[in-house]
Amino acid sequence: MRFPRATATLLLSTVFAALLPTTAMAEQVNIYSFRQPFLIEPILQQFTQQTGIKTKVVFAKKGLIQRLQREGELSPADIVLTSNFSKLLELKDNGLTQPFANDAQRDNNIPARFRDDQRHWLALTQRVRNIYSSKDRRGDLSNIRYEDLADASFRGKICTRSGKHPYNLGLIASMIAHHGVSETEQWLRDVKANLARKPQGNDRAQVKAIKEGLCDVSLGNSYYLGKMLQDENQVAWANAVNLNFPNQQDRGAHINVSGAVITRYAPNKQAAETLLTFLSSEKAQQLYAELNMEYPVKPGVPASELVQSWGEFKADELPLTTIARHRSDALKLVDRVGFDL
Amino acid sequence: MNSGPLFRRLPSQRLTPSQSPPAAGFVLSGFWPPLSRWLSLITWVMVLLMVAPVVALLVESGAGYIGLAPHDTTFAELADTVLLTYSQNTALVVSGAVLFACALAILPAWWCAHYEFAGRRYLQWAMVFPLAIPAYISAYIYTDLLDYAGPVQQFLRQLFGWSSPQQYWFPDIRSRWGASLMLALALYPYIYLLLRHAFSQRSEHLSQAAKTLGASPRRIFFTVELPLVRPALVIGCTLVAMESLADYGTVHLFAVSTLTTAVYDSWLVYGSLTTAAKISCLMLLVVVLLISGEKYQRQKQRHYDARNSGKTPKKVPAGLQRSLIIWLVCAIIFTFGFLYPVATLIHYSLTYASENANSALWQHSQTTFLLAAIAATVATLLALSLNARQRFHPGIMARTKLAMSSLGYTLPGTVLAIGILIPLTQADLWLNRLLVSVDMERVGLIFTGTSFALITAFVIRFAAISNGSLQAGYQKIPDNIDAASFTLGENRTATFKRVHLPLLKPALVSSFLLVFIECVKELPASLLLRPFDFETLATYVFQYASDEHLEHAASGALLIIIVSLLPIAVLSRTQKMD
Numbered sequence: 025m026r027f028p029r030a031t032a033t034l035l036l037s038t039v040f041a042a043l044l045p046t047t048a049m050a051e052q053v054n055i056y057s058f059r060q061p062f063l064i065e066p067i068l069q070q071f072t073q074q075t076g077i078k079t080k081v082v083f084a085k086k087g088l089i090q091r092l093q094r095e096g097e098l099s100p101a102d103i104v105l106t107s108n109f110s111k112l113l114e115l116k117d118n119g120l121t122q123p124f125a126n127d128a129q130r131d132n133n134i135p136a137r138f139r140d141d142q143r144h145w146l147a148l149t150q151r152v153r154n155i156y157s158s159k160d161r162r163g164d165l166s167n168i169r170y171e172d173l174a175d176a177s178f179r180g181k182i183c184t185r186s187g188k189h190p191y192n193l194g195l196i197a198s199m200i201a202h203h204g205v206s207e208t209e210q211w212l213r214d215v216k217a218n219l220a221r222k223p224q225g226n227d228r229a230q231v232k233a234i235k236e237g238l239c240d241v242s243l244g245n246s247y248y249l250g251k252m253l254q255d256e257n258q259v260a261w262a263n264a265v266n267l268n269f270p271n272q273q274d275r276g277a278h279i280n281v282s283g284a285v286i287t288r289y290a291p292n293k294q295a296a297e298t299l300l301t302f303l304s305s306e307k308a309q310q311l312y313a314e315l316n317m318e319y320p321v322k323p324g325v326p327a328s329e330l331v332q333s334w335g336e337f338k339a340d341e342l343p344l345t346t347i348a349r350h351r352s353d354a355l356k357l358v359d360r361v362g363f364d365l
Numbered sequence: 366m367n368s369g370p371l372f373r374r375l376p377s378q379r380l381t382p383s384q385s386p387p388a389a390g391f392v393l394s395g396f397w398p399p400l401s402r403w404l405s406l407i408t409w410v411m412v413l414l415m416v417a418p419v420v421a422l423l424v425e426s427g428a429g430y431i432g433l434a435p436h437d438t439t440f441a442e443l444a445d446t447v448l449l450t451y452s453q454n455t456a457l458v459v460s461g462a463v464l465f466a467c468a469l470a471i472l473p474a475w476w477c478a479h480y481e482f483a484g485r486r487y488l489q490w491a492m493v494f495p496l497a498i499p500a501y502i503s504a505y506i507y508t509d510l511l512d513y514a515g516p517v518q519q520f521l522r523q524l525f526g527w528s529s530p531q532q533y534w535f536p537d538i539r540s541r542w543g544a545s546l547m548l549a550l551a552l553y554p555y556i557y558l559l560l561r562h563a564f565s566q567r568s569e570h571l572s573q574a575a576k577t578l579g580a581s582p583r584r585i586f587f588t589v590e591l592p593l594v595r596p597a598l599v600i601g602c603t604l605v606a607m608e609s610l611a612d613y614g615t616v617h618l619f620a621v622s623t624l625t626t627a628v629y630d631s632w633l634v635y636g637s638l639t640t641a642a643k644i645s646c647l648m649l650l651v652v653v654l655l656i657s658g659e660k661y662q663r664q665k666q667r668h669y670d671a672r673n674s675g676k677t678p679k680k681v682p683a684g685l686q687r688s689l690i691i692w693l694v695c696a697i698i699f700t701f702g703f704l705y706p707v708a709t710l711i712h713y714s715l716t717y718a719s720e721n722a723n724s725a726l727w728q729h730s731q732t733t734f735l736l737a738a739i740a741a742t743v744a745t746l747l748a749l750s751l752n753a754r755q756r757f758h759p760g761i762m763a764r765t766k767l768a769m770s771s772l773g774y775t776l777p778g779t780v781l782a783i784g785i786l787i788p789l790t791q792a793d794l795w796l797n798r799l800l801v802s803v804d805m806e807r808v809g810l811i812f813t814g815t816s817f818a819l820i821t822a823f824v825i826r827f828a829a830i831s832n833g834s835l836q837a838g839y840q841k842i843p844d845n846i847d848a849a850s851f852t853l854g855e856n857r858t859a860t861f862k863r864v865h866l867p868l869l870k871p872a873l874v875s876s877f878l879l880v881f882i883e884c885v886k887e888l889p890a891s892l893l894l895r896p897f898d899f900e901t902l903a904t905y906v907f908q909y910a911s912d913e914h915l916e917h918a919a920s921g922a923l924l925i926i927i928v929s930l931l932p933i934a935v936l937s938r939t940q941k942m943d
Binding site for chain 2: 229237
């Protein structure tokens with residue numbers, strides 16, 4: 025292998041250029057994101073437009089907390105964005121966060137139950153764990169409860185993604201919080217026995233399976249329905265299902281939240297605070313509602329028109345911190361009943 | 366490529382009495398000895414760097430026992446519940462992938478090396494193309510095709526009037542065998558490349574002797590030709606096995622839980638690094654046992670054979686019938702391994718044209734290309750120097766270094782990434798503290814905040830591929846050629862430069878090529894180690910594929926394939942393989 029000299033020089037200089045750490049010239053905020061860039065980019069663009077602060081993002085679904093932990097005091101990250109609640113707690117419990125300033129505007133925007141009382145994390149959107157059901161084969165299931173999924177009438181008719189996905193773990197943890205471990209274990213065993221196929225794919229894939237007749241009901245977050253309705257190739261799947269808010273007659277539907285923390289060693293803390301305030305503002309909350317079809321946490325900001333058309337619902341009021349305490353038990357249950365196998 | 370240069374140049378040059386004998390030559394011949402010692406030092410440093418993540422993991426996994434970390438019971442709980450199933454799944458997926466890959470690779474490699482037929486030059490390169498497609502992408506595409514909701518089953522349902530899954534049986538692609546097949550389709554070119562090279566360098570007179578003794582072509586193939594290429598076959602199978610062992614994307618998509626899943630789960634879901642490290646160490650142990658078992662069994666074998674080294678084995682013209690069979694089989698493999706996935710991706714890109722036209726893609730391609738080229742060069746040079754030392758100074762040290770430098774391949778990308786972060790972040794911390802202590806400004810994360818960490822990860826992860834290629838290359842150079850060179854008065858350096866290097870050229874090229882392609886496709890470590898605002902093609906595609914939206918990033922996936930194909934295309938033009 026012979027490299028022409030010019031190529032070699034080019035290679036080397038590019039390597040060195042890449043090796044030099046980027047020094048912060050203009051004001052900027054560095055983000056570790058568990059959420060896909062295409063979901064948050066429009067919101068961040070708006071932020072930069074409004075404040076002049078640049079944003080830099082690393083997105084990964086796994087391992088960012090471990091990376092942050094390893095980097096310690098040198099970590100360039102200012103903010104971590106998560107897509108579920110347990111990650112927020114994990115960050116706090118591992119001492120990777122710092123309290124953000126006591127900001128009246130932010131407190132005004134976000135109700136207390138969506139904030140850590142020590143101000144280590146802030147929820148930004150709510151997502152409901154819904155039950156999708158086949159319009160043709162199941163009709164009206166609007167009174168369904170999560171508990172009903174264990175019922176023998178659903179034998180071979182349920183589809184779901186992996187039990188270890190944070191959304192399902194959250195739901196199982198909330199079942200433990202309400203019913204205790206042993207009752208939940210029996211419930212999970214019965215649900216497992218009702219599965220039409222081994223847990224696989226994402227929430228959308230389950231709706232597709234309902235459309236194809238593989239199963240009748242599935243677990244899924246509500247915003248996926250909105251996304252499918254927008255995609256011309258998936259709209260047929262969405263039209264085949266009803267969206268049900270479970271447990272409306274008793275405790276209400278299980279909700280999870282996406283949120284943000286400021287890292288313990290944030291080099292640009294001030295900018296991070298500004299971003300946090302922006303994310304809780306009316307403008308950003310509206311964008312979340314319109315673009316991602318999630319439920320805003322700021323009271324008074326309406327959900328998108330489409331989301332509103334799915335109706336009002338009652339949410340489980342049990343504090344998320346209580347539910348999250350059962351997370352590791354939930355995980356052990358999933359393995360004990362071999363839910364994913 | 367054969368030993369031509371040796372016999373063209375050796376006799377006419379350097380046969381002077383002034384030439385020092387080999388042993389003394391190493392000490393006396395001017396500039397080279399210090400350089401060789403420098404090289405030795407550099408390789409040691411590199412090897413230590415490569416072992417660092419594994420050592421870091423071992424320390425982590427032992428930390429609970431010596432009281433450095435709180436004792437946790439995650440491992441025991443996993444062992445009680447799912448670990449056995451996971452191990453069985455792993456064993457089945459890996460062995461299935463190896464078997465399927467052998468089935469796909471052996472015959473085409475033999476045909477292309479042994480027979481001459483119309484279009485062989487194109488076909489022999491086309492068979493490498495599937496390597497350019499990451500297994501998780503073909504897995505995604507074949508799931509779409511063969512799933513219950515896919516066109517194949519829809520068609521069958523329409524044809525026979527079935528309406529529910531209970532009415533008929535159809536093989537489930539999201540299963541262990543499905544994962545094996547997807548991995549084999551993406552990985553068989555390893556075996557194919559190594560075997561084709563080995564077959565075309567084989568000693569023709571052995572099969573001629575067998576033919577004289579009346580053996581049928583089939584018997585010659587199974588009793589003479591195949592045993593002769595065993596080293597290459599074994600190395601190829603090992604590469605496929607280790608690659609499948611570390612695979613996460615495909616098994617995750619197919620919902621097959623393997624040991625790699627257990628590593629991810631225990632680390633990233635249970636939050637127990639100790640358990641993850643323990644399971645990784647177990648996997649490592651199995652791999653080491655397998656490899657050393659094979660080596661032990663093979664250790665008495667030596668290739669002493671120079672009678673034929675001077676000339677290329679002649680290819681046998683294939684008759685019309687045989688040519689047709691060859692073309693048919695190869696075309697089927699090529700279609701499933703390459704053509705169909707690519708056609709589907711093109712179809713996706715056109716259907717979702719606006720989502721796929723992304724100007725940032727050009728930038729991502731350049732980043733990817735550059736990173737992969739650097740990593741492939743470093744890995745190949747490292748493997749060359751390690752293997753050369755092992756050849757000249759065979760001994761426990763050289764062998765240990767070689768084995769240690771291949772360790773990284775057994776680690777799943779995410780585990781390796783965190784393993785790299787452990788020592789590198791420490792180095793960053795020390796460096797910054799040092800700078801502060803001498804009143805200089807902190808420089809931040811020099812090692813982990815830049816592409817340095819990513820390139821290191823690539824080199825560590827794929828050094829085993831380079832080692833494998835060069836090992837196979839070296840094994841095809843009979844030991845007595847070295848002896849001849851020494852007898853003719855050359856020292857080791859000259860033997861290396863004038864005998865080994867020309868003979869190793871195909872091995873060097875395939876090492877570079879394979880590592881380059883793997884780096885382009887690499888996902889988990891890239892995701893975790895990349896600096897801010899830095900995308901490789903794989904990470905770009907993944908953020909969509911992970912949301913089951915591959916359609917929106919199909920153009921990115923096509924670019925991965927094109928970037929991986931570039932070196933193949935260039936090489937097929939510049940390199941006269943036979």
